[in-house]
Amino acid sequence: SYMGGVNGGWDLFDDKMELTANYLYNHTNTDVEEQSVKNTHLADYDQIQHSEGMSNRASGGHRFGIRLEHEFSKNTSIIFEPQVNFGSGNYTQISKDSTYMDNFSDPRYKINSAYTNNSGANKNLSTSGFLMFRQRLGIPGRTLTAMARYSVSTNRMDGLNNNGTYSYNKDGSLARIEKDVNQTFENQQNSYSMMGRLTYTEPLGNNFYIEANYSYNWNKSASNKETYDIATGELAVDYTNRIINNNHRQEIGANMLYQSERLRAQIGFAAMPNKTYNSTTKGTVNKVYEDFQWNFAPQAMIYWEMNDNANIRTFYRGRSSQPSTQQLMPVPDN
Numbered sequence: 001s002y003m004g005g006v007n008g009g010w011d012l013f014d015d016k017m018e019l020t021a022n023y024l025y026n027h028t029n030t031d032v033e034e035q036s037v038k039n040t041h042l043a044d045y046d047q048i049q050h051s052e053g054m055s056n057r058a059s060g061g062h063r064f065g066i067r068l069e070h071e072f073s074k075n076t077s078i079i080f081e082p083q084v085n086f087g088s089g090n091y092t093q094i095s096k097d098s099t100y101m102d103n104f105s106d107p108r109y110k111i112n113s114a115y116t117n118n119s120g121a122n123k124n125l126s127t128s129g130f131l132m133f134r135q136r137l138g139i140p141g142r143t144l145t146a147m148a149r150y151s152v153s154t155n156r157m158d159g160l161n162n163n164g165t166y167s168y169n170k171d172g173s174l175a176r177i178e179k180d181v182n183q184t185f186e187n188q189q190n191s192y193s194m195m196g197r198l199t200y201t202e203p204l205g206n207n208f209y210i211e212a213n214y215s216y217n218w219n220k221s222a223s224n225k226e227t228y229d230i231a232t233g234e235l236a237v238d239y240t241n242r243i244i245n246n247n248h249r250q251e252i253g254a255n256m257l258y259q260s261e262r263l264r265a266q267i268g269f270a271a272m273p274n275k276t277y278n279s280t281t282k283g284t285v286n287k288v289y290e291d292f293q294w295n296f297a298p299q300a301m302i303y304w305e306m307n308d309n310a311n312i313r314t315f316y317r318g319r320s321s322q323p324s325t326q327q328l329m330p331v332p333d334n
Helices: none
Strands: 002-012 017-041 046-073 076-102 109-136 143-168 174-205 208-229 241-259 263-282 285-307 310-316
Touching: none
Parallel strands: none
Antiparallel strands: 002 017, 017 046, 046 076, 076 109, 109 143, 143 174, 174 208, 208 241, 241 263, 263 285, 285 310
16 A cells, blocks of 8 residues: 655735645555365264455545635634545455365265355545634624535445355255356445534633534435346346435534633533435335434533643533435345
């Protein structure tokens, strides 16, 4: 594996703006070759398994990023951090396994065998960004902060899935085909997310503050997998599906804060209404799942700096999340 990058930084507008930019390229190539023989001693016979295989995985990508921090005045500032990533990869996996029986009276004979010959290649592209606006409102400690994040990603994987398992008679002839898979597949995955958060802080005196916050999160992911049988060219319905997952989550919270030179503490509460929509299409069957939940969670934090060389930090918080598109996919992994 290897990587290389470059970073640059500039101060602009009489040092009121800091601009940094970075570029990074990375590449990884992994080769694995392995062989093994396993002998299992049972009461009436020995079972011997021979395995050999190789795999190769390679991936590479580019990353571009910018960080811009600008201070309009001592009370107003922004930070903006966009980033773009794109790359590609491929993999090959080949293996052979054979199992033999030795019952100590007959010649050793094969009872089953299996093979795998899988390969694939993907291309991916993603972009994300972070924006924060800070405004001090008159007196020290009274602030308004607005924050937003976004991300968009796409990944396409095309591959070959070829594997089989066979059983044999004692004379070495083929008894039956346990499994015989020879498929190609195309898997397109897209995801989108946006988050906005607004926080207001009010000083109460004697190092105490109260904070109110509201955030809104939206996530959407879509997966479209099409699998074809190579022998017939027909769509393999059992291994083909389309999923759309949509989630809206809000968080409404309030916190009491204490801050001194050596101690910072916070205790609060958050309500999190959560709405989920999921559509799964498998063959000609479409299933829709919709749900709305209210979740509640207390939250607390203590940061105690005992001296210049020791500190303790303790957090307690709750959050709600939904299953990913991959977890909801009702397609067997063959």
